[in-house]
Amino acid sequence: MQLVEWYFEYEIHKNRPGLLGDIASLIGMLGINILTINGVATMKRGMLLGCDNDDQITRFESILNTMDNITIIKLRKPTLRDRLAVRHGTYIQRDEDDKKTFRFVRNDLGMLVDFMAELFKMPGHKLIGIRGMPRVGKTESIVAASVCANKRWLFVSSTLIKQTLRSQLIEDEYNSENVFIIDGILSHRRANEQHWQLVREIMAMPSVKVVEHPDVFVQQTEYSLEDFDYIIELRNDENEEIKYELVDQNKDGHNSFSMFDF
Structure with missing residues (x-):
């Protein structure tokens, strides 16, 4: 089955040690692949994700909304600007x-x-x-x-x-x-x-x-x-x-x- 790509961008409110690892672990537990990751601003991170179906992203979003240290900026099918932002680290x-x-x-x-x-x-x-x-x-x-x-x-x-x-x-x-x-x-x-x-x-x-x-x-x-x-x-x-x-x-x-x- 071909992976469905999603773009995920979040803003960090408190950059505590292990925050990225927690998010990566959550992504892995939900069976979602991280295809590319990069910083897109000083306190923002962007990821290109791959999953089997959109239900995985729905569950991922609901869990993220309970986390205090980050805010979801974008969670959508990737645009050309999204792909280049992850590739180059800026929009x-x-x-x-x-x-x-x-x-x-x-x-x-x-x-x-x-x-x-x-x-x-x-x-x-x-x-x-x-x-x-x-x-x-x-x-x-x-x-x-x-x-x-x-x-x-x-x-x-x-x-x-x-x-x-x-x-x-x-x-x-x-x-x-x-x-x-x-x-x-x-x-x-x-x-x-x-x-x-x-x-x-x-x-x-x-x-x-x-x-x-x-x-x-x-x-x-x-x-x-x-x-x-x-x-x-x-x-x-x-x-x-x-x-x-x-x-x-x-x-x-x-x-x-x-x-x-x-």
């Missing part, structure tokens, strides 16, 4: 008002790569936007996540090594298993109609698309931020402001971005 920061926006700092690059890799593994269409200042690690994280997810990545527009602006794909690149990477600023500033036609074709494919600088990308296209399934913000530190400083229009009538010049 991904999520915007309280916009639930599809997730925030990372440069020190969290390992967790960011894991998060995107899990998104890339999900079948079907995914439109992901990633915001961040220059040289913070956006493109490198996308590529690393593609490798972790065993996906081929394709630059539709990019400045990682040299300026790349594709106007067509070869036959084997039209593959829904690929990860397509678009630099919203480069496409906005320098692309022609052939490039935008290719972007529209890719957008219609049931595949993963990652757009760097989505706020600029939507200025040039019929798409809006509402079309994005996930928005990721990557900063050098928590206090950094992500901003696009516009200067005068160039001779072609396009805005140029002084903070993001190529």
